[in-house]
Amino acid sequence: MSDPTSGQTPPGAADPAGPAGSRRATGPKHRADPKDTPGPAGPAAQAQIDPRLLVREQGFAGYVGEFKRRMHSGELGSLPVVVGLAVIWVIFQSLNSQFLSPQNLSNLSVDIVATGLISVGIVFVLLLGEIDLSAGAVSGACAAVLAVLHVNEGWSPWAAVAAAVAVATALGLVHGLFFAKIGVPSFVVTLAGMLAWTGLQLWVLGPNGTVNLPYDGLIAQLTSTYFNQVIAAYGLAALAVAGFLTVSMVGNARRRAAGIPFRTTGDVILRTAGLAIVAFGAAYVLNQYKGLPLALLIFLAVVVAADFVQRRTRYGRSVFAVGGNIEAARRAGVNVAAIRISVFMISGAMAAVGGIFAASRIASASQATGQSNVLMMAIAAAVIGGTSLFGGRGTAYSALLGMLVIQSIASGMALQGVSNSIQFMVTGAVLLAAVVIDSISRRSQKAAGRA
Amino acid sequence: MAAMPEGTAGTPVLALEGISKRFGAVQALSEVDLEVHAGEVVALVGDNGAGKSTLIKVIAGVGPADTGEIRWEGRPVTVTSPGAAQGLGIATVYQDLALCDNLDVVGNLFLGRELRHFGVLDEVAMEKRSRDLLHTLSIRIPSVRIPVASLSGGQRQTVAISRSLLGRPKIVLLDEPTAALGVEQTAQVLDLVERLRSQGLGVILISHNMVDVKAVADRVAVLRLGRNNGVFDARGTSQEEIISAITGASDNAVSRRRARSDSPKEATDE
Numbered sequence A: 001m002s003d004p005t006s007g008q009t010p011p012g013a014a015d016p017a018g019p020a021g022s023r024r025a026t027g028p029k030h031r032a033d034p035k036d037t038p039g040p041a042g043p044a045a046q047a048q049i050d051p052r053l054l055v056r057e058q059g060f061a062g063y064v065g066e067f068k069r070r071m072h073s074g075e076l077g078s079l080p081v082v083v084g085l086a087v088i089w090v091i092f093q094s095l096n097s098q099f100l101s102p103q104n105l106s107n108l109s110v111d112i113v114a115t116g117l118i119s120v121g122i123v124f125v126l127l128l129g130e131i132d133l134s135a136g137a138v139s140g141a142c143a144a145v146l147a148v149l150h151v152n153e154g155w156s157p158w159a160a161v162a163a164a165v166a167v168a169t170a171l172g173l174v175h176g177l178f179f180a181k182i183g184v185p186s187f188v189v190t191l192a193g194m195l196a197w198t199g200l201q202l203w204v205l206g207p208n209g210t211v212n213l214p215y216d217g218l219i220a221q222l223t224s225t226y227f228n229q230v231i232a233a234y235g236l237a238a239l240a241v242a243g244f245l246t247v248s249m250v251g252n253a254r255r256r257a258a259g260i261p262f263r264t265t266g267d268v269i270l271r272t273a274g275l276a277i278v279a280f281g282a283a284y285v286l287n288q289y290k291g292l293p294l295a296l297l298i299f300l301a302v303v304v305a306a307d308f309v310q311r312r313t314r315y316g317r318s319v320f321a322v323g324g325n326i327e328a329a330r331r332a333g334v335n336v337a338a339i340r341i342s343v344f345m346i347s348g349a350m351a352a353v354g355g356i357f358a359a360s361r362i363a364s365a366s367q368a369t370g371q372s373n374v375l376m377m378a379i380a381a382a383v384i385g386g387t388s389l390f391g392g393r394g395t396a397y398s399a400l401l402g403m404l405v406i407q408s409i410a411s412g413m414a415l416q417g418v419s420n421s422i423q424f425m426v427t428g429a430v431l432l433a434a435v436v437i438d439s440i441s442r443r444s445q446k447a448a449g450r451a
Numbered sequence B: 001m002a003a004m005p006e007g008t009a010g011t012p013v014l015a016l017e018g019i020s021k022r023f024g025a026v027q028a029l030s031e032v033d034l035e036v037h038a039g040e041v042v043a044l045v046g047d048n049g050a051g052k053s054t055l056i057k058v059i060a061g062v063g064p065a066d067t068g069e070i071r072w073e074g075r076p077v078t079v080t081s082p083g084a085a086q087g088l089g090i091a092t093v094y095q096d097l098a099l100c101d102n103l104d105v106v107g108n109l110f111l112g113r114e115l116r117h118f119g120v121l122d123e124v125a126m127e128k129r130s131r132d133l134l135h136t137l138s139i140r141i142p143s144v145r146i147p148v149a150s151l152s153g154g155q156r157q158t159v160a161i162s163r164s165l166l167g168r169p170k171i172v173l174l175d176e177p178t179a180a181l182g183v184e185q186t187a188q189v190l191d192l193v194e195r196l197r198s199q200g201l202g203v204i205l206i207s208h209n210m211v212d213v214k215a216v217a218d219r220v221a222v223l224r225l226g227r228n229n230g231v232f233d234a235r236g237t238s239q240e241e242i243i244s245a246i247t248g249a250s251d252n253a254v255s256r257r258r259a260r261s262d263s264p265k266e267a268t269d270e
Ligand SMILES: Nc1ncnc2c1ncn2[C@@H]1O[C@H](COP(=O)(O)OP(=O)(O)O)[C@@H](O)[C@H]1O
Pocket: B023, B024, B026, B028, B046, B047, B048, B049, B050, B051, B052, B053, B054, B055
């Protein structure tokens, strides 16, 4: 629309007495009355800042106030899952001291990757308020495509990976077109896709039903490579902390310069310290075993990138807008069909990447790849992690957090020798709890709104 | 209002002449004229089905007219798409606000025209401009960083109106902005309408509430069955006269009720 450097405020809106100085100015509650003060200068000069207006409380009181507000208005985000994860870890560690052992945690960190990558794509779809039931089948079909092209047809691993992801993106395009252009509900389109692409998987694999990947090949190495130099894990942790600190400081400096609320230095230090404890703690544990797993590194990079796209780009903002109110998005000039189609393409592509990691983990693509509970786990992870089923609320990090919860339960139960049956039931209960939290927070958000 | 007399004297910012529009068997608008000057609030009133929303959609480019002329600052223009209307400087706030409940105030204000900084959303610039805009309009909301779901109806309406102002329009169309609001919230919105006028914008305000209309409008344009039925000076005209023009006769249920307690008054066209 208009040049971002030119003022977009209406005529007469120039307000050089900007908020920098007056940001925290208080004054008697007074509504500017234009009848008393005609002329363009009137309202701007008259406007008093409401004590509540646009001021973010700072310091400890600010946290408490913000937390209360979030509780009240149902914006808990990832808080329940973090608490839940801590509880799960305490319980399983008290049952079996092997649970928090470096070996178990390291394996856990690799086991979450394949389904977690699928879940990242699911988060995008859930943000739209839609569902992709085909993700498991697409991941299996594309793992099959990869294995057949690489092993049977002799393609280079990179070419085979690229082909598998391209096929999945095309399948996502098909779902997106049927959904966005013809108006078939996403539930039905992707249910049909689930059946059709499972068939495709069986057809590609042929009569044998299994294609083994070379153990020392590039694809198997995706999940078998560990950077065992101590510096790798610590270096990544240091990079993450330094990156976070830099982004916070630069953002804060810009906010301060613009005269809008910024975090206090203490706040930034606190957050950075929190991240540092988690990052260096994880690095320490990983170094106790084999070092930093390549698969985990890739997964974290994908999650960070997805989060960046969702929260920092116009595309991501449009996804949230379509998930929040389609009509508002359309009137604001968002190309709703393009957003919907592209999201299903992302979901397809992420399903393929997840399928590739699943095949890598067991060094084969089979009829079982991506089948049974993979799809349900990917959706459950996103929801458990705090992404709403109702659209418009969520974050890419929920794929990581939700998978940690699910895999922790699986791993803890396996250590206890609990059968699969119980494991499914517990995971189901956790999912239900997550959906209940989601539903309640949605309801309290509605209640808080339009008061 | 200082801006008003000079505004009405000059060329109108927006002038409609002989606008007609038909939906199948319904002639929704026939030969409608309307003028809006800078710094002027024109109330558009009429009974249900009189064609008010249809006329707004003609101006907003959502449902172009079949025949008739639109002049913008004296020049004939064609407004055949919402984009064309926005390009001219016409902003529309529809009755259903169309805000994204999940986005915060800044996100809603800038939806579809986000400011970017090396391709990345420039939240700092957007937040600053949002705060400056809301400050200029004396709009009070607890924070520009809370989802609009947690704002009251009046606050949501003011956010929707502010949103329309980011494109620096010269004319703002408000379709029943106070219909769903309480007394206090209605007052907030009417205050905002007055501030728009004092900043030199032209406002077309649809309302069914005669008290609101008399409170903020400079002129009242009445539509009846898709035709002009008089333009009144809001200060010099009684509510009864306006109501008569809306209902089409001096002898109607509203005026008969009045007559029993009050002295009856004749309707006059202009
Ligand atoms: N899209 C449409 N299709 C058919 N008829 C319509 C359409 N929009 C409005 N109308 C008709 O045009 C007339 C004017 O409607 P409208 O402009 O909505 O009235 P108002 O807003 O004054 O209540 C009504 O008779 C209505 O039924």
